[in-house]
Structures are given as C-alpha cells and as structure tokens.
Amino acid sequence: MSQKVLLNAKEVNIILHRLACQLIENHNDFSNTVLIGIQPRGKFLANRLCKMLREDYKIKNVELGQLDITFFRDDFRRGDKPLEANTTEIDFVVENKKVVFIDDVLYTGRSIRAALTAIQSFGRPDEIELLTLIDRRFSRHLPIQPDYRGRQVDAINDEKVKVNWIENEGEDSVYLINK
Numbered sequence: 001m002s003q004k005v006l007l008n009a010k011e012v013n014i015i016l017h018r019l020a021c022q023l024i025e026n027h028n029d030f031s032n033t034v035l036i037g038i039q040p041r042g043k044f045l046a047n048r049l050c051k052m053l054r055e056d057y058k059i060k061n062v063e064l065g066q067l068d069i070t071f072f073r074d075d076f077r078r079g080d081k082p083l084e085a086n087t088t089e090i091d092f093v094v095e096n097k098k099v100v101f102i103d104d105v106l107y108t109g110r111s112i113r114a115a116l117t118a119i120q121s122f123g124r125p126d127e128i129e130l131l132t133l134i135d136r137r138f139s140r141h142l143p144i145q146p147d148y149r150g151r152q153v154d155a156i157n158d159e160k161v162k163v164n165w166i167e168n169e170g171e172d173s174v175y176l177i178n179k
Helices: 009-027 042-055 110-122
Strands: 002-007 033-038 063-067 098-106 127-135 148-152 159-164 173-178
Touching: 002 009, 009 042, 009 098, 009 127, 009 148, 009 173, 033 042, 033 110, 042 063, 042 098, 042 127, 063 110, 098 110, 098 159, 110 127, 127 159
Parallel strands: 033 063, 033 098, 098 127, 127 148
Antiparallel strands: 002 173, 159 173
C-alpha cells in the first residue's frame, strides 16, 4: 500500500476559506440558508466551515445540522456486518430554506442520493446545493455534481481518497491511497 499527499494542512485551510467565501457570495447573511453535514465524515467539514463563517467572517446566524443517511442508502443491506447508525441533529426547519449538503468526498453520488431522500423527513427545502472538499469526478454512478468543490481528483477505482481532520485524525490532510 502506498499513499501520496494530495493536500497538506495549509492547502486544506486555503480551500476552506475559499469555500466559505463562495458560500457567503451566494447566501449573504445565511438568514434563509442552513448547512447540513452528511454523517459520518461530512460533519467535520461542516463544523469547520460553520466555525469559520461565524468567527472569521462574522456571520451570526449560521444554522448547522448533521444528517444520518445510513438506512437511506441503496446498498445498506449488502454488507455482512450489522450497521451502526450515526446521529441526526436538525433542530431547525428546512421547509422553504436553502439547504447546503456538506460532505468530504463526492465519489459515486449514492450518499448524496440518500441524503436527498432523508432530508424529506424534515420538510421540503426550497433549494438544495452540494459542497464537497474532494470531487472524484470520474467515479460517479449517478448524475450528481457539486455546486462547490474544494479540489477535483482523478482517482482510478482501486485508489482511495482519505480525508483527515485535526479533530479526528490529528492532522488536516488529504491522501490518495493505492491498495
């Protein structure tokens, strides 16, 4: 197994600031916009962006939630081991709001399809956008594209993109791993 650094901590930070600025350009004061991290790994990116918007860009009313998609996936019964659900924390109304789904890696598109189904339990958003740190553009199974992307990566199917967050793995980095 070998791994190559795609992004170091400094590059991740620059990309996060760019994504935050793009969100501000499109959503102004976030009075009609909510951010939702896709569990399990999108929550780290969503938390980081929310903190950045509040602290660095002084946006006061950013609403942040976490969405568990475990039982909405079309492949959830295919594994041998029992599934463990993550938590969903959405303590605000999504009805008629602009929702920004946030996930670390866009790969096949199946997680986002599951999120589109799962969010319907909370109301009917006016609009849904997708923000992803890494877009594996040649791996899509469904016609889903990000509205905001940190970096496009052309990884072939046996390669894995691993996003590390300082809160979870002790460093901010992105690796391309050959199995």
